[in-house]
């Protein structure tokens with residue numbers, strides 16, 4: 001079976017209850033491609049998750065933007081994987097570059113989080129990606145491979161993992177990777193999985209792209225053979241997110 005197109009909307013630290021209501025209404029009223037063609041997940045800030053879950057059409061799933069690295073307890077300000085499971089939240093984004101960069105989350109810490117979240121039954125969108133400096137130094141693949149390796153060393157089952165390749169220089173900057181740049185890293189990542197995990201995992205794991213994806217550039221990116229979907233930031237707060245979801249039909253055309 002082929003890899004089902006996957007579109008995630010990462011709302012980051014944005015929104016008021018009124019704005020969230022508006023986004024949910026837009027999503028609920030939109031004509032979106034069938035769940036057979038595209039898997040759609042939106043990721044509101046923690047505080048809005050119950051509200052979004054209760055109002056959103058059932059074909060669209062919900063993700064948290066982070067969770068704690070182990071069982072909950074005396075960790076002020078954190079939210080545990082167990083709590084997400086308890087609330088019926090199926091997905092979590094881990095290792096986003098904003099957390100790796102601003103909050104100094106190491107490859108190992110992210111790997112531990114991925115392993116723990118999976119062990120609790122969550123599905124994980126695991127983010128990897130290089131900075132501009134690293135790209136210019138020619139170390140893109142080394143960086144992305146090291147980030148992926150820290151995950152691979154800690155998990156056995158990849159069936160509940162989606163890898164999001166998000167070049168840091170493309171996030172929120174309007175500087176989208178060209179389809180060729182995205183494809184180049186996606187295919188290298190898939191090769192890395194083939195060599196270091198297994199051909200089956202390489203073939204079945206979805207590798208999605210994130211970084212300034214918009215309605216205007218999504219179709220060309222979606223046309224790349226190893227781009228299996230998107231993790232969208234800014235545009236996921238706008239009606240154009242619907243067009244990005246529907247770019248899945250490029251694959252099934």
Ligand SMILES: O=C[C@H](O)COP(=O)(O)O
Pocket residue numbers: 010096166170171172173174210211212213231232233234235
């Ligand atoms: O998680 C999403 C990414 O950080 C992309 O954000 P962006 O679409 O605003 O560039």
